[in-house]
Amino acid sequence: MGAGRRERDGDGSTPPEHPTITFSPSAEFPPLSETELGALHDVGQRWRADLGGHRPRDAVLPLDPSLEQYRRPPAPGRFGRLGRIEMFRTERRGQLTATGSADASGTRLRRTLARLRRVLLGPPLASAAVLQERMRKLVALPVLSSDLLSSVAYGPEAMLAILVLAGSGALGLSLPIAAGLVVLMITVGTSYRQTIYAYPHGAGSYLVASDSLGPRFGLTAAAGLILDYVLTVSVSVAAGIGAITSALPGLTPFTVPLGLLVIAGLLAGNLRGVRAAGKIFAAPTYLFIAAVLLLFAAGLAQAAARGFTPVPPPPVGAVEGLGLLVVLRAFASGASSMTGIEAVADAVPAFRPVEWRQARTTLTWMVGILVVLFAGLTILIDFNGLVPRGDETLLSQLARRTFPTGPWYALIQAATTMVLLLAANTAFNDFPRLLFFMARDSYAPRRFLHMGDRLAFSNGIVALAVAAALVFVAFGGYTQSLIPLYAVGVFLAFTLSQAGMVAHWRRHRGRNWRRRAALNATGALLCGLVLVTAAITKFVEGAWVVVLAVPLLVLLCLHIRWHYDAMRQALALPPPDTPDPDQGGRPDPMGRPNRVAESTGPDDLLVDQTPREVRHLVVVPVARLNLAAMRALAYATSLGQPVFAVHLSPEQEEADRFRRQWETWGDHLRLETIISPYRTVIAPLAQYVEALHTVRPEVTLTVVVPEIVVRHLWHKLLHTRTELRLRRALRDLPGVVVTSVPIHLPE
Template sequence: MRDFADRLKRLLVGRPVPSQALGETLLPKRIALPVFASDALSSVGYAPDEVLVTLAVAGLAATALSPWIALAVVGVLVVVVASYRQTVHAYPSGGGDYEVVSTNLGSHAGLLVASALLVDYVLTVAVSVSSGTSYLAAAVPSVAPYKVQVAVGVVTLLAVLNLRGSRESGGAFAVPTYLYMAAIGAMVVAGLLQELTGHLGRAESAGFDIVAQPGWDQGLAGLAGAFLILRAFSSGCAALTGVEAISNGVPSFQRPKSRNAATTLLLLGSIAALMLLSIIHLAGATGVHMVENPATGLTSNGQPLGASYHQDPVIGQIAATVFSGFKPMFYLVTAVTGLILVLAANTAFNGFPVLASVLGRDEFLPRQLSQRGDRLAYSNGIIVLWLGAVAFIVGFQADTNSLIQLYIVGVFISFTLSQVGMVRHWTRELATVTDARSRSRMRRSRVINAVGVAGTGLVLVIVLVTKLTRGAWVTLTIMGFLYLVMNRIRRHYQRVAEEVAVADLHDSRVLPAHVHAIVLASRLHQPTLRALTYAQSTHPTSIEAV
């Protein structure tokens, strides 16, 4: 049975890799980008939908603000990317937000951030895979009854690929991620060229009217209108999820680790910003209309469309309009967009194990999580993440709408506290550095982080207010539970350390209380007698010949 289990493990995971080959498993920038960017880039795929759906509550005129909201989101993205580029240089060990906050704000705040990130990584896998499975169920209706089983199977496949090592998993996901970026890029370029030449068509939903929800007949007026704009802004900030993963994955980069991580982060931020602005612009140019409930929120000639109408996502509607004369490109864009949602979960499979290993090293989680497996991946962390994601998928029946309410909260808790920690870091450094050029750079960095605190802190407040009763309380409850458990684990390790500590180094000889000696003897002869004599010289409590 044991031989069978070992053969199965080798078939799935592969042969063990010697520890001295660790450098060969490190990621170059071309592989690190798809490994760590898929989460953030997939978020850009559905962030425009969230912005348009939120604004549509107040009617069609309100959706005209979507480009300005996209610009505000990009502004926050720029600040966050700039902040994390400094983080990967100042704290390259892979602790990311946890290390920044623990060092500058104390262990209690660090544990709060760690709890938020651990929960958010698990939710990233659950949300991304459930959303990707929904695309599959929409395309192949016969899959719908088995949606949960398919989602669990996808998560299991991702776990197995990551157990084989980060280089192998990165190579497996590089092609689809680059294909997604190329397909969206081709759609954007083609759409902009058609707009410039006057040949850009109108989306199918452009012919429908948006019905404002009750109480919003006056549009975005008063405090309620301002609050709705903030809600749309916070929904658009979903595009920022996944940016922090690179700061937690610096140890996975090839040397020079910090420089390569910072470069990859800059590439990620630039691509995400361009994609978000381009998609929002083309959505307005093609007249895409999105509402929360299309059956009643959209009308044609004054009549509701009814339950038979299926509302395609923003990217799908833009692709159908831009490539109306070339259907293969439309299918390619929609297919790779659905695929990238599934692959987004791979970012968590790289970030969660590294963070868990740092917490295990600091004795806030079991030490086994800090150890690498046969393939030099943090196998125990991968397995824990797999179990957590499967629990959420099964518990919420792979319902993306329910899971998304639990999402984002942890990200902005870590964003805000991390940037508060960086402000304190630069303040402390300024007190000791005398070089004028260095002080100027540090002051500039502190200003960037201070702006980041204000921006992400505002988003955090809005997210908590708008999502607390819709499911965010579940996330906060799990975070609190993890916080308490990690504190208990830390106290356990401290108590064990005190019990085994040497009280007096001058009297450190500790003799065993009982010694049972065993002498192996085939028969009684001189060698046996010598062995018995040697055993007796150790003054055993008992002696036995076998």
């Protein structure tokens, strides 16, 4: 595509402009805004005035930090246990590049675990390889459609399981209901094609609802998707294990352990990265498509041989009357075959260029294959007069009846089992990306922005595996217990996404906007119907969990955002148009007035931005006058700031004895003594430092603590580690810096 040229939609229109979204390792480090850059420049000018023309960067350093003058840089030493880095390579002046992998060294156990990790996950990938990890259509189709296509293995059965409650006579409604579901599939699929067109750089329900309806609607859609992805893994694994136990009933008691083993395998496969996972999981999806098409062709041939005369189903007694409520429940249960249809829209930035066009083509193929498989299986089930059974899935019954002899039944069951087990791979691809988008907007922990060794969102993948494993164990791996929870979350996201697209077209009013809005409105109406039906009819069966969990998740996300907003406001530099300190002071980032003259309490901490504004007082806690204390006192005094020592004593006699020792040393620094008659150490020291801070909050207190460093883990049990406890106690106190002077014990 030439420079300045933009791709066009099928009707000749051009996709609207939106901010580019990329899955990049640099997402953890967003650039500064123009306002922040202006504030930074203002602070730099203050530094220039404070330093009076002296530039600390020009000072002569005792060593060359670029390591350029050393022909043989030092090899990794004691910190090789943290990561085996082949030291550094100089790329340009003032910049170093760490080379080599982060394989652990050290103990034999650590090296063994590192080798096992590399065997399971592969070698780490450099950040520059992120573009190579994007998906092409042939890989994206199986990776993103495994959930959608595999759902036809249990979607028709979920529909018939509701109809059969009204007796075998109600099973005749399966074909009309299936026809309505096909219309829903095509409508929602086409609507998501429009969504990808309208948001070519990211088209998930969260992004669309947030942009068009507002952040809270976006969070509601995200909460529904989070529950959907967790249940996708649980339901898919449960259905796959169900297929195994249908063929091998003896494995039924091992349902839960087998499911957890599968989740662990999916976790390891997805931690290898998108491209590697695609290579692993592509073949089973394509094999499943071929197997079901083979089953469809053979079943139609058998039906044609008997003149397409349906086999009457076995008589089943009705446990409730046939009415509109039963039909709606069956429709909502059958709609579980659509879970995963939004996967492509969520993963648009993960496609190779042109991303939105590749995504739309992939989505079209996915929906087309879904309609063929769902309709074909429903028709064959009706022709053969099959009814749901507790000991064998409908797909297994159909395959056994169609292929009573030969290897074909085993092939179909094997393909179904594999695709059901690997259907969770779709969730493992989209769940971390959803958390990425939410973390970028500060609605989820920022650790979900981080890419792991293999350029996969490892934290999100692990979080999904843990949550899905807990749900799977809680429900005993039983598919029908999980299905009622399934439809509510996913169709909540579908409804909000389609409603958001209606608002989008009404706001932008581009070419053919009325036709596009009408299509999305139809999708929103149908999805809303399924949502309301599932929430009401399945509320007692378990849907109440989702109904309760969604607002709780939204509230949690809002609290996370409030925390990040408070942190951002507290750490923001003041606007560049604030007055100079010499001309009356300046407000702090929280909007409070000048605190240089008004500092009266512990919360009124001066924001220290320039060297002139920092006023120091160094405090050195000393227990005994030994080598550790002497080094800490020498280090504190070398800083050239006011220093005094403090000693905590359990009784007056010991305090007097320590003061005599202090005078023997020479009484070079002022000594303050605290008597602690109840022999507590940390609380009196922490409260004393807090009292110092309360008296003069504009003074930065630096607490220099001697720290004993031991070589072995068990040696730590032999020490009280007072310095660590004091650090934790003072960590929450503003205006206090805690630093340690380590003393390393020999082996």
